[in-house]
Amino acid sequence: MKSKKTESSTSWLYSPSPESTSHIHLKESYDLYINGKWEKPTSGRYFDSINPANEKHLAKIAHADQADIDKAVKAARKAYDTVWSKLPGSERAKYIYRIARIMQERARELAVIETLDGGKPIRESRDIDIPLACNHFFYYAGWADKLEYAFPTRKVEALGVAGQIIPWNFPLLMAAWKIAPALATGNTVVLKPAETTSLTALKLAEIIHDAGLPPGVVNIVTGYGDTGAAIVNHPDINKIAFTGSTNVGKIIQKSIAGTSKKATLELGGKSANIIFEDAPIDQAVEGIVNGIFFNQGHVCCAGSRLYVQESVAEKVIQKLKDRIQTLYVGDPLDKNTDIGAINSKEQLQTIDKYIKIGIKEGAEMYQPTCVLPKKGFYCPPTLFTNVAQSNLIVQEEIFGPVLTVQTFRTVDEVIQKANNTPFGLAAGVWTDKGSRIFNLTTKLRAGVVWANTYNKFDPSSPFGGYKESGFGREGGVHGLNAYVKLS
């Protein structure tokens, strides 16, 4: 099928509309936030954080090693023993509410830094990441003095010190998902952001400091995988919460096997997005685009496997190509941008590798004609048709703006195909028929199922996977489970 280029893509040009960065204050270098103070790393080592949109240097970030982690865990333990575990839930709640409020006050600043540091479009960081992060603190703050209602007939205790390791795709939001429920349930925290996106976590440390949290309750330590490993292997940590790749998740699970450490793992996915012939097609096309190209496809629950019912396949694919042609790829700070920068050079290489594999496997590739910025890391939205269930690009998580398209005839067929994966994080179903939605959502083995929508999140809504997408839930009343000891 030949794509026909839409008129709009060539004739409509938006004037640049960049978000201002003049109100952003970044320090030249950032130390580790341990025990309520900014501490230099023991090793004296720092690494560069760059803007993936133009490869410009943003700040120097401390690289924590085992000695630093030990300090942070000791601080967290002391804060747990002497202050935080003794505080009534209602007081913990007020601290968490304070954090939420200050985050709201500084929301625009956080959004701009998130975009500078991670490459995601400002529209997304401004309208999705940062508000959701604030709301998450608000939601869990209210749980702190109501835990007995969440676990009736059981005695609820905190676990102790939680070690939390978060990814680079939603830096501040993931920090909120981890820290808010941990604090609400009475734990103290050592959190490590990803090495390419440390800045908003460090800003959050400033906010937590301004909120007056007792020293040591939250410690933010930056670094690479070795820093994360030092957290995972520290003997005085009671709980590991990790969001990231399935491979690293398995390494973590192996290293804590046989210990008393509890774990929740939020890992990879290869989620199916299913379009039935009776679906509102234009709305569904928007949903497909949002499902896979949101945040450049750096989304664990991205709808990366598209299944279209055969009778409408031709129409849907054509509309999808037309829509992709109109997407703006470029400067993440521009408010018109739909697809920003790939988070890092390494990730761009991974995506390119999979695109090459897809071509080699015989799939048909479609990319829109678009001019990518010369500096920075970019990947055009990419579509693969004529793929088989066994193709690597259908089986493995790419974590980029790459969508595979398959067709199906019957409901049973698409359920089988959708479930034919070691992952089980999410799925999307598009149909006008309510009874079909419930049939599908019941039979898809995935933790989150969206009907006639995709990539929606809410602090009250539990999120997490089946099978190799990890275990444990974040959000909602079920998200409290991850941080409590029940007896």
Add this chain to the structure above:
Amino acid sequence: MERLEILKTYKIYIGGQFPRTESGRYYVVSDKKGNPLANVCLSSRKDARNAVVAARKAFGSWSEKTAFNRGQILYRIAEMLESRKEQFVAELIKQGSMQKAAVKEVELSIDRIVYYAGWADKYQQISSSVNPVSSSHFNFSVLEPMGVVGVLCPQNSSLIGLVSTIIPVITGGNTVVALASEVLPLCAITFAEVLNSSDVTGGVVNLLTGTQKEVVTTLASHMDVNALVGSTQDLNSFSESAVDNLKRLIPFDADWMKVEAQGLHFVSDVQEVKTTWHPIENIGGATSSY
């Protein structure tokens, strides 16, 4: 002349059938005085794999039964156990229990099954949630069974430990491959006969006898087993091999002879949480105040 007693051959239970172990091997279980009680199947890795296949096959129909129906079937198990009470008491005594303790163990087992039968159509109501999201969606989270669950039955009891660990797992719609206590395995096989006569579809519970080293090692590394249930200590020995498909390891620690060693969490801990976002039409200006 005194009548010659018919001795029972203890077999394993896979997919609703009572085969001997495919390996042909056995081990001898003796009473406290060292008198042999039975030649019990020493299940092999292949038996464990066959049991997983049977459990997976049974998962669809068992998990899709109505909650009410599952409750009825569980209640039927209790009825069947009640009617064979004497047999279990005798078997427990054979394995070293005192008369009074044996009666208590069997009665508690029956009562515990009835307890979980009652949970079958209630745990969902207690554990699910409707989530007030900030968009035009009906958002709710329900529990769904994890799938095929390996159960490491407690070593120190022949019946109550097995009942207390298997029953809550199937109450929630999972199917089970269980390894009986190595030293006290007799009630396990007799319990399989109870299951077989009580409307539990073949494959929902599969019971093996043998060693943890052989059977559980296979289950722990098996890519089609979704979770393992057992004591923290037992699970710890297999936690490393369980990583490959991110098996859920669910500790069941309790003194099972205690009346209170039962509860909702033994059902809900072996469940996944599924969240559904269902659209709500949002057009026009009518509000509830009309």
